[in-house]
Amino acid sequence: MYGGGNIFDEIKPDDVAGEDSIKLAEFEARIDRGEKIEPTDWMPKLYRKQLIRMIEQHAHSEIIGALPEGTWITRAPGFKRKMALMAKVQDEVGHGQLLYSAAETLGKSREQMIDDLINGKSKYSNVFNYPTFTWADCCFISWLVDAGAIVNQLANAKGSYGPYCRALERICAEESFHLKYGHHCVIYLASGTQKQRDMFQEAIYRWWPPMMHFFGPSDKISVHTEILMKWKVKMDTNDNMRNQFLDMYVPKIWELGFTIPDPKLKKNTATGRWEYTEPDWDEFKRVINGGGPCNKERLEVRRIAEERGRWVREALRAPKTEYITPLA
């Protein structure tokens, strides 16, 4: 996981005004040719800024995303699930590490990024501001939130910034295992006892609205990001990615006999697009801005972990003190 629904600032026309027009044209020509931009290459300030923002959000989403699933490691039912979930969540933390490194190539240190996460300046995927009440919630994340992230990440892996694309290729390979694991867990719930089926059905009711939010605000209301798409920072529109997800997974959920809490949800066979009740974007904004059920808890955990670990990081920086035998 867990990129998706990145929040971009509105871009003003003069954001690229100060750039050297020849260099900018060369830069854009390279991107058009499908070349990758590397850390030491020339790039517009706006490109650097937006990439840092996007990769950083993605990295934060990985480490915050480890929390709602991580809390089920100690409760996972049986050896098989326990070991798989541990490995999965560890992968997510590893993705965070990989992505912080990719963002660092653009000039912002990991420490600064983590500080900005804790002080609320940078965001992470909204979906992790919701609680996992049951094992089925955890299975929903492993299967469907990961599935959504894969849609997003496969698109982004074709972007223009070399280090991010390479990180995403590695991440996507691991994600495909997560998806299989999540799907396997859900199959067992779906084909299990009534209690198990009910658990997953309730998880769908709880998680469907945040899942629809996952890909970010509708194209009708989201900020203009044409230049980011031209520079291959953003690879597709939010609605296109949401549509792709629905196309791949709604039939699978229905096939298992579960109900999705949206009476309008259906595929328009003429347009090939999915129709659905417009998600509540006010709720989305409220949660992004700190008003979700778990925002405080997630950041508090991160803050405490950072604070409790400070002495360790300081000790790593300190040179070893050698023991010297007293002369007398």
Next chain:
Amino acid sequence: MNHEAIKELLYKMADDQLILGHRNSEWTGFGPLLEEDIAFSSMAQDKIGHSLALYTILHELGEQDPDTIAFTRNADQFHNTVFTELPNAEYDFSLIRHFLYDTSEALRFEILSQSSFEPLAQLAIKVRGELRYHTMHANTWIKQLGSATEESISKLQKSLEYALPYALGLFEPSLYESKLINEKVFEGEKALEEKWKKKVEEVIAQTQLQLPNWKTLTPHYGGRIGKHSEHLQPLLDEMSEVLRIDPTAEW
């Protein structure tokens, strides 16, 4: 070959691995830096995997299947040391426990790679390779933090003094010591303890930490015969929380 003696040995090893693996996994998402988060998670996976392998041997000896053994017993039926069930507390205690425990574990499996009980010897040969990375990790960190800042040295020293009596509980003699030794299944807890002390001394000597005189320490025994602290039952309740929702279900 005395199966009761072997089972007792397998149970205490498997339970130690399971319980400490569980504790290590609690660091997921909370480590002092991402790299340590990932390292503790790796070690947790290894430990839980080792416990599964040991429970599988027990199952082959006629005990119940691994999931039943691991997830349905009560605290007084567990044979792990109290040392492994203590809460993680701060990173300094977790690190010291990791160092003291994994040093003993690596030596135990090294010894068992010569065991006359073939399934255990085979497993030990496989596991000891993984454990080299655990002890390498522990030693690197103990040497760095045990010689870095005043704060890191004093935190580790305090945790070391607190942990040592519990760590000695790892070598609580079993009722079957002489049987296991005579049948060349295992060299015995006493022999392991001596090797462990030497190894611990060797690493601590490379730091600013001080080992107390071994003679002044009283080992914390009891875990091997089911006498546990108040921390084990809640851990087990949490571990079986989902399974208990519907014990007849497959998850």
